[in-house]
Amino acid sequence: MTLTIAGLSAVEVLDSRGRPTVAVTMVLPGGRRVRAGVPSGASTGSREAVELRDGDPHRYAGRGVRHAVGNVRGEIADLLVGRKFADLAAVDRAMIDADGTGTKARLGANAIVGVSMAAARAFAVLAGLPLWRYLNPPGVPPRLPVPHFNVVNGGAHAPNRLDFQEFMIAPLGAPSLTEAVRAGAEIYAALRRGLADKGFATGLGDEGGFAPEIDAPEDVLTTLVDAIADAGYPPGRDGVAIALDPAASEFHRDGRYRVAGENLTSTDMITRYEAIVDRFPVWSIEDGLAEDDLDGWVRLTERLGHRVQLVGDDLLVTNPAIVTEAISREAATAALIKVNQVGTVTETLETMRICRDAGWAQMVSHRSGETEDTFIADLATGTGCGQLKTGAPARGERVAKYNRLIDIEAGNDLPYGRA
Ligand SMILES: O=C(O)[C@@H](CO)OP(=O)(O)O
Ligand SMILES: [Mg+2]
Numbered sequence: 001m002t003l004t005i006a007g008l009s010a011v012e013v014l015d016s017r018g019r020p021t022v023a024v025t026m027v028l029p030g031g032r033r034v035r036a037g038v039p040s041g042a043s044t045g046s047r048e049a050v051e052l053r054d055g056d057p058h059r060y061a062g063r064g065v066r067h068a069v070g071n072v073r074g075e076i077a078d079l080l081v082g083r084k085f086a087d088l089a090a091v092d093r094a095m096i097d098a099d100g101t102g103t104k105a106r107l108g109a110n111a112i113v114g115v116s117m118a119a120a121r122a123f124a125v126l127a128g129l130p131l132w133r134y135l136n137p138p139g140v141p142p143r144l145p146v147p148h149f150n151v152v153n154g155g156a157h158a159p160n161r162l163d164f165q166e167f168m169i170a171p172l173g174a175p176s177l178t179e180a181v182r183a184g185a186e187i188y189a190a191l192r193r194g195l196a197d198k199g200f201a202t203g204l205g206d207e208g209g210f211a212p213e214i215d216a217p218e219d220v221l222t223t224l225v226d227a228i229a230d231a232g233y234p235p236g237r238d239g240v241a242i243a244l245d246p247a248a249s250e251f252h253r254d255g256r257y258r259v260a261g262e263n264l265t266s267t268d269m270i271t272r273y274e275a276i277v278d279r280f281p282v283w284s285i286e287d288g289l290a291e292d293d294l295d296g297w298v299r300l301t302e303r304l305g306h307r308v309q310l311v312g313d314d315l316l317v318t319n320p321a322i323v324t325e326a327i328s329r330e331a332a333t334a335a336l337i338k339v340n341q342v343g344t345v346t347e348t349l350e351t352m353r354i355c356r357d358a359g360w361a362q363m364v365s366h367r368s369g370e371t372e373d374t375f376i377a378d379l380a381t382g383t384g385c386g387q388l389k390t391g392a393p394a395r396g397e398r399v400a401k402y403n404r405l406i407d408i409e410a411g412n413d414l415p416y417g418r419a
């Protein structure tokens with residue numbers, strides 16, 4: 001179905017951390033409008049597509065995105081409005097070519113990805129399909145993903161001493177998405193009680209998880225397992241398992257990993273993860289090592305790849321070429337998928353296809369700075385990848401995605417769980 005874009009505009013709005021981000025509105029023939037909100041990260045991989053911020057594009061602060069907004073209203077609108085596009089790939093290709101940098105640095109990945117997400121919605125509307133169905137690749141069964149609730153925040157997402165960035169609970173054994181969300185909410189409440197009973201503050205980090213002043217990741221894991229059991233769920237893969245995102249690039253300096261006062265080599269880190277996997281029901285580790293420690297990743301995969309899922313985020317940045325290279329090196333077993341990391345929906349779908357073809361798992365992900373946009377809930381469902389992480393089961397911008405999944409489940413007979 002051909003799309004003629006009748007209008008395109010953008011505004012600077014706020015993300016969930018109170019920082020400026022881009023919101024795009026696309027007008028279809030007949031006047032119907034579709035919108036997209038652009039997410040923004042804090043612990044970013046160095047090879048991510050470039051988010052255009054006013055002033056120095058490489059310094060992240062609370063700076064504006066008026067240049068990116070201006071690029072949507074000006075150059076990108078001039079490029080797209082009034083033209084006919086056969087598919088989303090053609091829209092994305094036109095923007096990539098016009099940008100001309102290979103990193104989307106000129107027009108801004110935040111401008112381009114907003115238009116790409118809005119265009120995906122426009123094609124879905126034209127086809128009369130819900131977004132998840134439009135995003136469903138031929139021959140791939142759609143599926144409701146296991147939600148990964150980030151319930152303890154550290155690292156770049158919280159002001160506490162905790163070095164690991166994310167501790168997630170994953171109801172792998174839940175019978176349905178709705179029951180998985182219920183489990184997440186009940187465990188979140190049990191964890192709040194457990195932390196308060198031990199005298200820890202229950203203030204929140206950027207993704208809605210608690211941010212207690214705990215140093216050792218193992219101490220957090222003990223508290224988390226207790227909360228799972230207290231809420232009445234079996235800790236483990238048949239019930240509720242745990243996933244970690246240490247975001248190790250953030251505590252890797254001069255070839256060493258600095259965790260809870262210790263100064264560890266890459267091999268020490270791997271040994272530490274092995275001990276964690278022996279002791280706790282951890283099923284997935286994302287960014288266990290830094291993005292510039294590729295040899296370490298290969299050794300990590302050799303040692304633990306048969307026991308836990310090893311997800312590359314900063315390492316892979318949702319980039320088809322980088323993922324292809326990592327697959328050939330056997331440097332991980334799964335890819336984190338963030339639309340704004342690569343900057344178009346088409347390239348995101350391409351990266352997911354490459355993973356599927358190689359037998360790699362994929363986990364669709366939010367960013368630490370989010371809007372109320374629920375695009376990723378549809379992306380995870382339509383691509384059938386079986387995993388989504390989008391923060392705690394609290395805070396509106398996170399809950400919006402989980403609630404969207406509940407709505408999809410209510411209206412459709414789709415399987416739930418890991419692919
Ligand atoms: O590291 C991550 O996986 C993400 C999302 O949780 O964080 P950020 O958006 O800050 O990069
Ligand atoms: Mg990460």
